[in-house]
Amino acid sequence: MATKQDLIYRQVFTLRDGARILIRPLIQDDRQALIDLFAPLSSEDLRYMRHNVKDSQVITQWVDEMDYSKVFPLVAVFGSRIVGLASLHLNLGPSRHRAEVRVFLPKDFRHRGVGSRLLQGLVELAKRHNLYMIEAQIPSDQTPIIRSFQNLGFEPKTVFDDYFMLPDGDLRDVTHLILRLRASDDQF
Numbered sequence: 001m002a003t004k005q006d007l008i009y010r011q012v013f014t015l016r017d018g019a020r021i022l023i024r025p026l027i028q029d030d031r032q033a034l035i036d037l038f039a040p041l042s043s044e045d046l047r048y049m050r051h052n053v054k055d056s057q058v059i060t061q062w063v064d065e066m067d068y069s070k071v072f073p074l075v076a077v078f079g080s081r082i083v084g085l086a087s088l089h090l091n092l093g094p095s096r097h098r099a100e101v102r103v104f105l106p107k108d109f110r111h112r113g114v115g116s117r118l119l120q121g122l123v124e125l126a127k128r129h130n131l132y133m134i135e136a137q138i139p140s141d142q143t144p145i146i147r148s149f150q151n152l153g154f155e156p157k158t159v160f161d162d163y164f165m166l167p168d169g170d171l172r173d174v175t176h177l178i179l180r181l182r183a184s185d186d187q188f
Contacts, residue, residue: 002068006125015112019078023121026073031063033082047166074121076114083109086118097132119152132182139164140173154179
């Protein structure tokens with residue numbers, strides 16, 4: 001799926017406080033910066049992660065086995081520090097017209113517009129590859145995150161009861177959001 005244009009994608013923007021952020025695809029040289037991104041993660045944040053990202057072997061596996069045709073990751077970089085990771089998880093077969101997005105930001109870069117810019121980059125990528133929609137699944141108790149996705153045009157479509165299990169076994173409902181990238185052809 002990834003084209004040369006995708007791999008050279010770059011976007012630079014300035015935050016309100018003057019910090020300049022570069023958005024680009026994740027590369028193998030980012031291994032340590034990615035490990036550093038997740039190192040200060042609180043136990044509360046870690047509860048909502050799909051993988052044990054504090055285990056450097058997990059990150060090493062992600063980087064060593066990176067396949068842009070399956071998962072296309074973008075990073076936000078401030079200086080030499082990765083301050084955001086967003087990924088587009090592509091599907092095959094009857095689901096090939098849609099992809100799932102995931103986003104992570106460290107606490108000091110939340111609510112500053114970095115996540116929105118990362119998502120916008122993934123939307124551009126998805127449109128270039130003629131995807132019909134992108135979707136996100138967010139635990140329903142994470143209302144500020146759901147609102148942020150809605151502000152970017154995502155629509156809540158359904159809530160799955162008890163769909164997400166925390167490490168301690170507690171269950172959370174999940175809100176499924178969709179952003180349509182193309183209008184459906186309603187001709188008969």
